[in-house]
Amino acid sequence: MSTRTYRVIVRGVLDGLDDDRRAWLRDHAAEHDLFASSFTERGSTAYDGSLAAFSHRVVVHVDPGPGEEDDARTAGELSALQWLEEVGVGARRLRSTATCTDDVRIRRR
Template identity: 45%
Template sequence: MSTRTFRVTVRGVFDGLEADQRAELASRAAEHDVLRAAFTPEGHLTYDIAARTAFTFRFLDSGEEEEDILEATERAEEAAAAWLTQRGYGYKNLRSQAEDLSQAPLGKRQRREAARQQP
């Protein structure tokens, strides 16, 4: 049985931030910029607090079965909520989307490479 790779995106909105929390997020904005976004096992947070209060966490997980994507999604939501709660950031409207990369369509380069490898 092969391992499946899942990408889970958890989105939400900061809620009820105090001025000092907003300032802290603004001071760390460069490390959470969308241009640095990556799917990681521990989760990567992106936001632009100056523009809007929305945020996105990106998680990378894996499993053996197709159904494991549900558990991966649950773990990602729990991890995002824990990160926010530990830092005292209020949030609302958490929602998630998950993708099983084994089911993702091949890109143009991947299709060319696959065609080259066939006899």
């Protein structure tokens, strides 16, 4: 069975930051600039120096069928939560959008 490919964007608010985590995030902010982020299978997280909000972009593959978009959003949110756990910060107010790249049509001129 083939899979469908989705690009998922997860947005949220960084939460539970202590002084050490704030310092670490600020030290690594250049690596997580919005202009450096891209859709990858590992995921790419962006935030700015204010440390208020973040976005996580990821490519996921899901089985086709009813609810596949929900499955893609869930996989994207899990990817974002995994990154947040790796760097030791929490998040709240997560929201996500998913776009199936298989359905995108490219208009050629």
